Amino acid sequence: MESASTSLPAVAPNGVTAGLDWANDDHAVAVVDAAGRAVKRFTVAHTGPGLRDLVRKLQAAKAAEVAIERGDGKVVDALLHAGFTVVVISPNQLKNLRSRYGSAGNKDDRFDAFVLADTLRTDRARLRPLLPDSPATVTLRQTCRARRDLVGHRVALANQLRAHLQNCFPGAVGLFRDIDSAISLAFLHRFDCQDRADWLSPRRLAAWLKSVGYCGRVRPAVLHQRLLDAPRGATGDDGAAKAHITRAMLTVLTSLNTQITALERQIAEQLALHTDAHIFTTLPRSGTVRAARLLAEIGDCRARFPTPEALACLAGVAPSTRQSGKARHVGFRWAADKQLRDAVCDFAADSRHANPWAASLYNRARTRGHDHPHAVRILARAWLFVIWHCWQDSIAYDPTRHRALQTLLNQDQPTTA
Structure with missing residues (x-):
């Protein structure tokens, strides 16, 4: 048996339900009564006054429940703060529900708002109210997702840098394990083209690695031999021109690494303060x-x-x-x-x-x-x-x-x- 907090009452409070079709600039809203008739339709702007107007109009219509396509954002925050029950109906579900009311399959914001409100009226047994997480969890989720997005950008840019170096400086590609590692980026900042790398000898490379605090996983002589064994890169004016591209990518990669590290520190701090961390x-x-x-x-x-x-x-x-029948697919x-x-x-x-x-x-x-x-x-x-x-x-x-x-x-x- 589910608790009351995880299910909707059998009948909508005050006999009315509302649906809101979310958009970037404005939102279409429909309110339907117990017979499925649209008793109120309006549009509100996605602004502070617009969201306050949304709450006032819903309260005037005596709607206590609102169906919407997404479970986050300022609209949902405003509705929850005002005490409304929010029910999420996904865009995929809404797409299929349109066929209940016609076969044309047309997309219209005002019509979608009506479909959301009427589905909330008729399909209450299969719908569940949105149960928000604590502010600490919401903040942690936003930080974790922001870090993941930046990691995705870093991977994409590292692949782009690797492809660029394959054409202009192949020796740097296989020198260290990861092209976006701290030691690899430091090497490319100092030796961004074949001409600069030609200055290196095993002794000079060993001295430079020591100056940047290299861990010593691979001996300098082995690293220098990798440079010699790789195909020659671009030299002269061509190499200098391509080195500008290399430095541009390095700057962005270094910035991404810095911001990812900063977010990881925030994640560690937020996690340590969370009651469910253990x-x-x-x-x-x-x-x-x-x-x-x-x-x-x-x-x-x-x-x-x-x-x-x-x-x-x-x-x-x-x-x-x-x-279906005797056919079964998992x-x-x-x-x-x-x-x-x-x-x-x-x-x-x-x-x-x-x-x-x-x-x-x-x-x-x-x-x-x-x-x-x-x-x-x-x-x-x-x-x-x-x-x-x-x-x-x-x-x-x-x-x-x-x-x-x-x-x-x-x-x-x-x-x-």
């Missing part, structure tokens, strides 16, 4: 950023996921089953929270290197013929059941209380004795 930081190989992403994407509102299956389905790690779940799926699968993929139970689940999935992404999703689904119980009880993950892990370890003891 649940996620104790997971194997979770680290700081990974634990913060898991916490931020799952959230801290326990009522949102009354069962672990609900969490697994939203994360897209539970398969989607379609059956396939990939496309409708999912992609940010949550990415966070969970990222954690699960690395956890197998530190947890024997996770490694066993992953290896068995691969043995059955599943590819790596599918095996990771299978493991992620199993982890979500563990995480859900820790999350609901607000307790840290303890390997000694993980029964499946302990059973596996006890089975292995006679073999290793």
Whole structure:
């Protein structure tokens, strides 16, 4: 039995429901009565006065519930702050719902607002109110997603730099492991073209590496030989012109690294202050950023996921089953929270290197013929059941209380004795 906070009442309060079609500049709103008739339509601007006008008009229409296509943003914040119940109906659902009212399939903001309001009236048993997370979780989520976006930009620019260097200075591409590492960027800042690199000898390279604090993983003589073995790069005026492009990319990459590091410090600080931090930081190989992403994407509102299956389905790690007659197809779940799926699968993929139970689940999935992404999703689904119980009880993950892990370890003891 679900609690009242996770379901809508059987009848809409005051017998009216509202729908809001979100847009960048203005929002179309419709209010329908218990018979499905549109009793009020209006448009409000996406401004401070416009949002206040939205609240006043909805209150005047005695609407207590509003259906909308997205669950975040200033519109949702204004509605929740004013005490309205917000119900999210995804754009994919809305696209299919339009056919209820006509076969033309036309897109119109005022019509979509009516469809949202009327669906909230008729499909109440299948809809759930939006349950917001705490401000600390919302802030942490925004910081984690901003860092991930910057990492994506860094990867794209690093690939662009690598392709550029393949044409003008191939020796720098394979010199160090990562083209965007601190030592690689420092090298390219000092030796941005073939002419500058030609000045190097094993001794000079060793002296420069020592001056920048190189870890010494690879001997200077080996690095110098890599430069000699690589194809010659552009020299002279051509090399100097291409070095300008190299320096431009280096400047942006260095700035991205600086900002990513600054966001990681913010994430660590925000995570340390969060009341649920102990649940996620104790997971194997979770680290700081990974634990913060898991916490931020799952959230801290326990009522949102009354069962672990609900969490697994939203994360897209539970398969989607379609059956018609004797035909039955089990396939990939496309409708999912992609940010949550990415966070969970990222954690699960690395956890197998530190947890024997996770490694066993992953290896068995691969043995059955599943590819790596599918095996990771299978493991992620199993982890979500563990995480859900820790999350609901607000307790840290303890390997000694993980029964499946302990059973596996006890089975292995006679073999290793």
